[in-house]
Amino acid sequence: NVAYGSLIERLCDKGKINDVLDLLSFMEGGPCNLDTRTHNVVLKLLCRAGRTDQAFKILKHMSPKACLPDYFSYNTMLDGFSKAGQFKEATSLFREMVDKGCVDVVSYNTMLNGLSKAGRLREASYLFRHMAEKGYIANVWTYTTMITLYFQQGKMDEAIDLFDEMINKGCNPNVTTYNTMIGGFLLQRKVDEALLLVSAMIDTGCSPDARTYNIVIKEALQEGKEDDATALLSEMIVNG
């Protein structure tokens, strides 16, 4: 079983969908059952390839067997639907997950991300409030997703409020959060605020990554500040 599992995971890594499906149907009803984790990897592979219908069949097929779907399975499927723009399917799956008590903060994050990518601001903020009422604690992914949404909608003040809120609640921003904020500020031409955040992140022990530098350097070049850009570049090299 383990051997089949790792074989399938390897095939998934290489994107060999047809080989994976062949192997799955070959094993169907056989003595060796694949575990939940292996199924989850297959679900993600199919979703990434846009074959959400096929993934969903597998998910439903997992239900009765010893290999029960877990949070990963449902969340993977949920993300597949929402990234494919299949909101009806995503919503009904989400409801099913609620009924089964199989919803966690990742499920909410996934829904929020899907809604925000579709520009559905109102529904996303509703869900964001709703999850708090249900006792699900927003984490750094949740906040970063919402901050991205607000910047996308040009609502910088709301983004800043959320950023402050997460800190007040003891949810520390990570490098992705900072990159989102910095990119958002620069988009709104708030260069000073952006640079302040770069210092702030360093002060709090959050190291900028390559992406941070790329965002800032690109902006410096656009502003015609080549000197600043080169300075940043060498700083980046020094810091690895």
Add this chain to the structure above:
RNA sequence: ACCUGUUCAUACUGGA
């Protein structure tokens, strides 16, 4: 015992 391992976030950059 501990760590890692399958799910969600960044309008950066690159590859075919």
